[in-house]
Amino acid sequence: MSQLASQYHINVEKGILAFGKKYKRFSKICGSNVPIPINHPTKRMRPIHYHPDVHFITKVGKRYIFEVLDSELRDENLMISDILLACLSPNTSKVIFIVPKPEDQVKVWDLIQPITDNLVSKGFHNKELPRLMATLYILRSEANTPESVTEVLINSAKDRGVTI
DSSP: OOTTOOHHHHHHHHHHHHHHHTOTTEEEEEETTSOEEEOOTTSOSOOEEEOOSEEEEETTSOEEEEEEOSGGGGOHHHHHHHHHHHHHSTTEEEEEEEESSTTHHHHHHHHHHHHHHHHHHTTOOGGGSOSEEEEEEOOGGGOSSHHHHHHHHHHTTTTTTOOO
């Protein structure tokens, strides 16, 4: 969690962490302080340490990454960076980008599609990419507390098109 994160960002992150703790299928629930190492294929170079906002690891070793895009929505390069790093993260099954308004989902999808399509056209196999990349909106009014975010994730995620 960044020092400059908005209250919305902080509440959503804490709500996602609380959501993950409610399910036994996750063996690890990690915040932004736990990086995901992205290694060079030959391992001759030091790894890149990617710090997603939240990630869960299932009991079978699959990773679910959550990125809260709040201030990043103003800078396309930051969104591209988050998308690419999520795509390159090992054993990633699902990536969920959370935005504050339904219309922000289009901005994210307009970047996800060309990035993933280009990775595949450059030789990435579909099985190397996350099985699911999705956007989910959590309104600012729904993110007043971490508990309210957890309730949105439990009750509304499926209604909003995301199965976690």
